Amino acid sequence: MKLKKVLLGVALCASSLSFSQKTQKEVLFTVNDNPYYTDEFIRVYKKNLDLVKDDSQKDLDNYLDLFIGYKLKVNKAYELGLQDNKKYQMELKNYRSQLSKNYLIDREVTDELVKEAYDRMQKEIKASHILFQIDENALPADTLKLYQKVMDVRKKALAGEDFAKLALKYSEDSSVTENKGELGYFSALRMVYPFETGAYNTPKGQISMPIRTRFGYHLIKVDDVRPYRGEVTVAHIMIAKPKDTLNTVEMAKVKTRVEEIYQKLKQGEDFAELAKQFSQDAYTNGKGGVLDKFSSGTLASVKFEDEAFSLKKAGDYTKPFETKFGWHIVKLIEKYPLKSFDEMKSDIEARVAKDDRSTVIAAAMTEKLKKQYPLVTDKAMYAKAKAAVNDDFYIVKWMLPQSADSYNATLLTINNDKKYTAWDFLEYVNSQQKSGITAKPVSRLVEILYDKFSSDKLKAYYDAHLEEEFPDFAAVMQEYRDGLLLFDLMEKEIWEKAKNDSIGLQNYYQAHIKDYQWGDRVDAEIYSSTDKSVVEQARKYLKKNKDAAYIKSELNTKDKVSVIEKSGVFPQDSKALPQMDKWKTGVSDIVNEGNYYYVLKVNKVLPVTAKTLDECKGRVVNDYQQYLESTWIDNLEKEFTVKVNQDVFAKVKKQLNQ
Structure with a gap:
């Protein structure tokens, strides 16, 4: 949904802020004793300042009211238990996983590898x-x-x-x-x-x-x-070699055929059509012989690549040449030189994350985390776990010990906080039997697996504590968490109700019918032309009660449209109408505006009347939603107890107004 995309965009934008920023905070207000702090209010106000077009919302008193209203809705969402919705929890989990990726890599090492790759290119x-x-x-x-x-x-x-x-x-x-x-x-x-x-x-x-x-x-x-030669897109015509390449007669036929096609090209025949008719490359002949874009080292034939890159300008084609696949004629479609670093950076970074460089980045991150969070291994439990693994691992027949009891003591401790037992590690070993690790002897294999296990748990610990390490990450997650809850709450309490409550909608429309009025209108036919004489003739026909079909048939020809007509009910100030001093029924005088001349036949002059609900339903639904929300906020203010710390707010105002 659009709002969810907006929430994601706002949160991603916020994630680009400095993650080391720490702001001194005080309690600004409470909702049922739940505290909300100055740092969040200041950050959100500053972030949204340039986005707000209504100056009244830039006023700090008004903005505090809006912010409190927002938090009231969030409290209501929690009270209704919307945070327990599985769909909500999954969306939040997926978003956190996406946002946290920026923190789970060593950015300095990544940037160095990306720049190195570009320089090598x-x-x-x-x-x-x-x-x-x-x-x-x-x-x-x-x-x-x-x-x-x-x-x-x-x-x-x-x-x-x-x-x-x-x-x-x-x-x-x-x-x-x-x-x-x-x-x-x-x-x-x-x-x-x-x-x-x-x-x-x-x-x-x-x-x-x-x-x-x-x-x-x-x-x-x-x-x-x-x-670097860049990349290239070409089309080719291929005549495949016979299966028996020693058959000189058949080989000669292949060469003769490609030379005949080459002669047709020189005579001006279309390359794509010849490829469709004669090329034996089934993958490309239906596309006029066009191959996917490639660079050096991509194809299985160096000769083919060299011939393709030798072509200078689009439309040029080679003489017939031979590869191990057959005979080819290649036509240049387009050449692509190496783009700038800024243009390629994101693409290179994505490729770096998928190739062997990713292991370099992961190793750098692991070393950094080991310095940040101490790892302690219980040597006795490690020896015991190690002894439980045997050579059956290599044939995927190793089984966990029958009882976990003696392995439930702590094996690994991270940051004097998170603990994992020897049994946790043995379960990990069991999960790795099909991973293809073949290191021998088995003691060496256990060492490798334990290093992977401890690294994985270390990264998981770091990931779980990102909110504590990076205040702005925590703020972004809180915004997205509240935003998703608010979306679900508004959908449940306001939007769906406004759409489906037909009686309430009808009652609201009747109570506010004065807001849904048609202004002065006219039911009219309008005839226009740049030729005054044509409009004069149209006016004569209108005076004789001729209809639009007759007038257009008389004044327009097959080759030339001299007059255009439109009819309907129009507001008197509509731009579709020429300006008139006075509106009355009948045929008007000729009116000149700019390069056009107009004549109107006014059938009715319609007074101010109320629109039907169907004629203004979209606007009524929107207004009804706003009405429901405003009355709902009033009810929330009665349902929850809000206390504002005015002394703290005075300091916030002083800070923001400096």
Whole structure:
């Protein structure tokens, strides 16, 4: 609903304020002994000051009345139990989850990674690699042994041995037999982050030190560095190679066909139509051959990318060229250079949150929280929990101990406050059996799981205490909480009642009928033209009691509309009517206003009369809602006891009027 979107927008806007701000506060007023403080009143007043167009609402006394009225409604909502509504609780939970995301990352580290990614986007790296696989949770001894092997292969490459041959011999990348370790060109956010960093930090023509990723160790040889080519949209016509590529006759037919299509293009035939007729790319031929936008390293064919980027201006097309898929002709649709940092920042940040950089951000946040909230592990309970886990975990058959009693002592304490038992941890271990963690021995596996468990609980503790850590976060949540309650309350008590209470609506309309009146009106036909002679002729026809159909048929032709007519009941001050000194029935004189001439046939001059309820229902419903709300506020003021601390309010006024 629109109001809920507005509430969300206001709250998000407020979330951009300084979260370290702390304001000294005093009780400004109470509602049934529930205190409301000066800091909230001042903050809301300042925030809404520029949004309020009614100067009376800028007056602090009037604004206090409005603010108290708002809090009365909120108190009524709580009294009715609207806060227990499951839909309300779910909306509030979802919103808090959305708002809290800004606090659950290390902003400084995130900003650095986003800027780094953009700076790397200025260049494209062409690289080859050799992969040595090892589990990311392997024991240090196994890791060291493999590292030494990688260094031995690096020495061979530095001594001049062919890198492609070394890749064929040592690389455990499944595609090595096809590409000999060559990865083509790529830019930032295309490879896993450690690999990308290794490639960008290695000078052209050199070989990196071993680079560790979740796949294992890599040796990276940087073959070339060039400026970023941007992105491109192209269309293509493809004639696929025959299944038997050794059949020279069939291969010759494919080449002949693509050359025939190329000749048709040179003769001026439409590219899109030829793609629809002849292209054998089923994904694009129905779209005139248009491919999705791509950048270097996106497609499976470097040759195709190079041909596409070689085109200079929209509409240019290549000569036929061959790839492993067949023969192609490519036409340029549009090129897209790299946008500015400000234009790309939000998009890069979203991508950073999804790739390996997110683990860097999470680790930085965890380290920061560990300094803020002490973690204490009971060594005896940890040893006991560790001993309860065995190798059945690896085959997803490990089971929790039969009794939780001996594991219900505290294992982890966060900030001398939140406690988790050894049983809590063992339940977490049980939930991770299908997570794919294969670290061995099992003692090492438990260490990894306990680190994840404690990090998760630490972040959950921080999340649960955001309101205490950041006063403005608490304020935004309170505004949104109250706003949602108020929406539900108004819908229940006012809006739905005003719509559905037909008797009450009718009674209100009758009691206020003087507010729903038609002014002086006329029932008239109006004829207008820029040609005075045409209007004069229309006036003659009106004098002879000719109708609109007859007049238009006589004065308008198939090729030219000389006169336009409109009829109906109009307020006398309507802009649809020319100005008249006096309104009377009959055919008027000719009236000139600007470039137009008018003649009117006034059928009736209608006096001031009341509108029917149907004619003004929208306005009556709105007025009735306001009436219900005003009387409802009066009743709330009687139902609840409000006490204003006038001395404190005097200080607030002095502060805000400075």
